[in-house]
Amino acid sequence: AQSVTQLGSHVSVSEGALVLLRCNYSSSVPPYLFWYVQYPNQGLQLLLKYTSAATLVKGINGFEAEFKKSETSFHLTKPSAHMSDAAEYFCAVSRTGANNLFFGTGTRLTVIP
Amino acid sequence: DVKVTQSSRYLVKRTGEKVFLECVQDMDHENMFWYRQDPGLGLRLIYFSYDVKMKEKGDIPEGYSVSREKKERFSLILESASTNQTSMYLCASRSPNEKLFFGSGTQLSVL
Numbered sequence: 001a002q003s004v005t006q007l008g009s010h011v012s013v014s015e016g017a018l019v020l021l022r023c024n025y026s027s028s029v030p031p032y033l034f035w036y037v038q039y040p041n042q043g044l045q046l047l048l049k050y051t052s053a054a055t056l057v058k059g060i061n062g063f064e065a066e067f068k069k070s071e072t073s074f075h076l077t078k079p080s081a082h083m084s085d086a087a088e089y090f091c092a093v094s095r096t097g098a099n100n101l102f103f104g105t106g107t108r109l110t111v112i113p
Numbered sequence: 114d115v116k117v118t119q120s121s122r123y124l125v126k127r128t129g130e131k132v133f134l135e136c137v138q139d140m141d142h143e144n145m146f147w148y149r150q151d152p153g154l155g156l157r158l159i160y161f162s163y164d165v166k167m168k169e170k171g172d173i174p175e176g177y178s179v180s181r182e183k184k185e186r187f188s189l190i191l192e193s194a195s196t197n198q199t200s201m202y203l204c205a206s207r208s209p210n211e212k213l214f215f216g217s218g219t220q221l222s223v224l
Contacts, residue, residue, distance in 0.1 A: 009153065032211060043117070043203055043215030044156075051211070090155060094211070100171065101213065103148075105155040 002027045002093045006104035014112045019063075019078040021107045023091030026072065033074045034092040034101065035065055044090060050074060061085070086111045115140040119204050119216035126223050132191040134219050136204030142214075144207040145187040147171075147179065149200040150218070156203065162187055194223045 007022040025031055032051050036044040048059025055067045061084075065076045074091060091104040120135040138145065144163050148156040148171075158171030160179040168179050176198060180188045187206075191198055204216040 034213075036213075036215075041217070043205075043217045044213070045215070046212050049212065100158055100161070103156040105153055 002031060002102045004091045004093050004102060004104040006091050006107050008107055009105065010108045012110040012112055013081045015083055016080050019081045019085065019109065021076040021089050021109065023074045023076065023104060024072050025074060025093045027093055032094045033067060035059065035076050036090045036092060038088045081111045083111050083113065085109060115214040117204055117206055117214050117216040119219050121219050122217065124219055124221045126194050128195060128223060130194050132194050134189040134202055136187045136216055137185050138206035139185065140206065141184065142206035142208060146205045147189045148203045148205065150203055151200050159189065196223050199223045
């Protein structure tokens with residue numbers, strides 16, 4: 001079975017500070033892992049995807065995530081937060097060929113000026 | 114860019130009404146999905162479809178049905194709306210490289 005846990009439903013950072021959003025997964029087989037972002041009043045957009053190629057995955061808008069099998073983690077980071085990064089972020093897991101993505105409960109990021 | 118269009122942004126219905134939520138994608142994707150999004154619960158899959166007239170139940174199908182008569186259109190139906198179906202409904206289609214593309218969502222309120 002696949003599932004993800006996002007630690008922290010709300011995270012606040014100052015503008016220019018490091019962003020770290022945590023995601024741990026459980027999967028009985030090598031997973032596909034995703035981070036999606038949802039801006040206010042919009043649907044979700046794909047930020048980045050891990051599919052067992054490189055463990056460090058670079059996404060859009062300066063975000064990246066590192067797959068750590070030993071920690072079953074896929075944390076999302078950005079070196080310097082921008083006001084426009086304020087949104088809700090979802091981690092998701094699936095397995096190859098599966099029809100379903102399992103989403104975490106989301107982390108709302110607030111950026112303080 | 115892939116476009117997934119949901120017909121209504123906001124919808125208000127009364128208990129017991131039959132409700133149709135429409136979703137159209139323009140990229141010829143085979144797989145389409147309906148999720149509901151609730152605070153603190155993330156996204157939960159209601160139904161998905163992997164081809165025309167083909168559908169499978171997701172995690173929370175009770176009280177819902179779906180229709181996929183054409184490849185580009187995937188409809189979610191609430192046979193008899195109830196207040197616990199008040200939620201944000203998100204439609205998505207999936208590309209062959211496993212990326213989901215979402216519509217903007219429909220905020221449904223059942224009174």
